[in-house]
Amino acid sequence: MTVPAIEVRGACKRYGDLRALDGVDLDVEGGEFFGLLGPNGAGKTTLISALAGLVRADAGSLKVMGHDVVSDYRNARRQLGVVPQELVFDPFFTVREALRIQSGYFGIRRNDDWIDEILGHLDLTAKADTNMRSLSGGMKRRVLVAQALVHRPPVIVLDEPTAGVDVELRQGLWQFVRRLNRDGHTVILTTHYLEEAETLCTRIAMLKSGRVVALDTTENLLARFATHTLRVRLASPLAADLGAVRQERGWLEFALERYDEVEGMLRRLREAGGEIVEMQLGEPDLETVFVGVMRA
Amino acid sequence: MTGFSTLLYKEVLRFWKVSFQTVGAPVLTAVLYLMIFSHVLEEHVEVFAGVSYTSFLVPGLIMMSVLQNAFANSSSSLIQSKITGNLVFVLLPPISYREFYAAYVLASVLRGLFVGLGVGVAALPFVELSPPAPLWILVFALTGGAMLGSLGVVAGIWAEKFDQLAGFQNFLIMPLTMLSGVFYSIRSLPEFWQAISHFNPFFYMIDGFRYGFFGQSDVSPWASLGVVVVCLALVAGLTLNMLSRGYKLRG
Numbered sequence: 001m002t003v004p005a006i007e008v009r010g011a012c013k014r015y016g017d018l019r020a021l022d023g024v025d026l027d028v029e030g031g032e033f034f035g036l037l038g039p040n041g042a043g044k045t046t047l048i049s050a051l052a053g054l055v056r057a058d059a060g061s062l063k064v065m066g067h068d069v070v071s072d073y074r075n076a077r078r079q080l081g082v083v084p085q086e087l088v089f090d091p092f093f094t095v096r097e098a099l100r101i102q103s104g105y106f107g108i109r110r111n112d113d114w115i116d117e118i119l120g121h122l123d124l125t126a127k128a129d130t131n132m133r134s135l136s137g138g139m140k141r142r143v144l145v146a147q148a149l150v151h152r153p154p155v156i157v158l159d160e161p162t163a164g165v166d167v168e169l170r171q172g173l174w175q176f177v178r179r180l181n182r183d184g185h186t187v188i189l190t191t192h193y194l195e196e197a198e199t200l201c202t203r204i205a206m207l208k209s210g211r212v213v214a215l216d217t218t219e220n221l222l223a224r225f226a227t228h229t230l231r232v233r234l235a236s237p238l239a240a241d242l243g244a245v246r247q248e249r250g251w252l253e254f255a256l257e258r259y260d261e262v263e264g265m266l267r268r269l270r271e272a273g274g275e276i277v278e279m280q281l282g283e284p285d286l287e288t289v290f291v292g293v294m295r296a
Numbered sequence: 297m298t299g300f301s302t303l304l305y306k307e308v309l310r311f312w313k314v315s316f317q318t319v320g321a322p323v324l325t326a327v328l329y330l331m332i333f334s335h336v337l338e339e340h341v342e343v344f345a346g347v348s349y350t351s352f353l354v355p356g357l358i359m360m361s362v363l364q365n366a367f368a369n370s371s372s373s374l375i376q377s378k379i380t381g382n383l384v385f386v387l388l389p390p391i392s393y394r395e396f397y398a399a400y401v402l403a404s405v406l407r408g409l410f411v412g413l414g415v416g417v418a419a420l421p422f423v424e425l426s427p428p429a430p431l432w433i434l435v436f437a438l439t440g441g442a443m444l445g446s447l448g449v450v451a452g453i454w455a456e457k458f459d460q461l462a463g464f465q466n467f468l469i470m471p472l473t474m475l476s477g478v479f480y481s482i483r484s485l486p487e488f489w490q491a492i493s494h495f496n497p498f499f500y501m502i503d504g505f506r507y508g509f510f511g512q513s514d515v516s517p518w519a520s521l522g523v524v525v526v527c528l529a530l531v532a533g534l535t536l537n538m539l540s541r542g543y544k545l546r547g
Contacts, residue, residue, distance in 0.1 A: 053387070053546065054546055056547075074392075075390075077389060078390055088380060088382045088385075090377075091380070092314075102389070104298055104302025104305070104306075105302050105385070105389035107299055107390070
């Protein structure tokens with residue numbers, strides 16, 4: 001039996017009256033690209049902080065690659081690379097110094113070969129000897145990713161890594177993270193960009209008020225909660241009610257379970273005397289799932 | 297061990313990169329004190345028999361600089377890292393709280409020693425220093441520096457804003473160091489204030505440190521060492537307890 005990359009059992013954390021984590025159970029298997037979604041204040045960052053040892057859970061247990069984050073914190077932290085949400089940096093050092101120091105904290109003395117490799121992948125080679133202060137926000141974000149990787153952790157956590165990041169960097173970052181995932185790293189991602197989670201993550205957990213309210217493969221979530229939509233604009237209003245879920249500015253929107261229902265719908269429209277001027281077909285997306293789950 | 301030594305290296309590099317402010321400035325301050333006080337008081341005060349006021353003043357100024365800078369180092373490093381958020385780089389790796397403590401305190405002691413050495417060298421044109429008991433000098437510089445470095449860790453962790461830290465520094469550390477007998481022997485004080493001074497641990501650090509320079513002091517260096525070691529143990533115990541609980545660091 002293989003050890004899960006992340007194992008969370010009954011994790012609770014309170015801040016006064018606020019239950020940031022309210023009995024979270026979660027397993028992430030090795031090699032997964034896992035998405036952790038939820039609105040602000042749902043407990044995503046608290047959960048990540050608890051895994052990283054930045055916050056102590058009041059109850060429950062959290063393990064990284066089988067190592068308890070409290071009783072066996074040294075091994076747990078060696079297995080984990082965290083890219084924090086805030087754009088933090090140490091203004092005293094250059095990029096290379098910061099990475100060498102970070103390696104040393106993890107007990108690695110000579111790490112320049114690997115540091116050079118990470119710098120190369122993140123397009124930072126030219127900035128290696130630049131002081132952290134002089135880097136742009138996007139560059140600082142890349143250094144944060146590099147710092148999380150100096151000790152080659154099998155599990156990588158990215159806490160909203162693309163907030164406020166331009167398109168080019170975002171794509172470059174995802175390319176790199178996908179590669180790490182292909183190479184066998186487990187990746188856990190929190191993001192507000194649902195389309196990002198949809199394309200990248202194989203499995204998703206949705207958090208709300210400190211609880212896991214949905215946990216499944218991205219495919220199943222889409223199939224279970226989301227529907228296809230057919231939107232049509234007609235030349236003139238219809239007399240009959242064909243069961244449109246929404247009606248605005250001449251557009252009618254119909255919810256369909258599967259694509260093969262499109263044909264029947266179009267036929268019924270024609271029979272009702274509708275003349276289609278424009279038509280759009282929408283695929284199920286995670287946003288619909290997200291909104292549905294959060295409302296439930 | 298690599299985690300500890302890297303953190304120590306980083307802390308030393310941090311103050312060394314801005315040594316103009318962290319070492320140069322306090323040396324200049326101490327030299328100004330030395331010039332002004334020795335000019336005003338040289339003719340009027342003789343504290344120990346056969347020791348000029350300026351000679352008496354120099355060891356006190358050196359030790360005061362050691363103590364204040366040891367405190368300043370750990371406290372300012374921690375509060376800066378907390379406020380800018382980069383303390384997370386030290387909290388994520390597998391560094392134990394004991395290693396964390398040792399690295400911050402040792403770096404503070406080193407900064408204190410650098411500044412103290414700087415003040416000593418800068419004082420050479422004014423006085424002749426040929427200490428009869430150099431080992432005492434080292435012992436008090438190390439224990440006193442460690443205690444203040446440790447207090448700096450406490451203050452840096454406790455304070456959430458720069459003005460809270462400044463309050464700690466201005467209303468606790470400064471008065472205790474200034475009233476510890478740096479500029480005078482407590483024997484010259486009225487009896488009441490002499491008695492009060494004996495409750496100031498900084499007095500014993502200065503007095504014991506000065507013993508190394510003259511072989512004379514207000515109280516026995518062994519007694520002073522006893523007080524300083526007990527205070528250091530108490531502060532270290534408190535600091536380690538805070539760190540082990542993750543007080544204000546690991547919510």
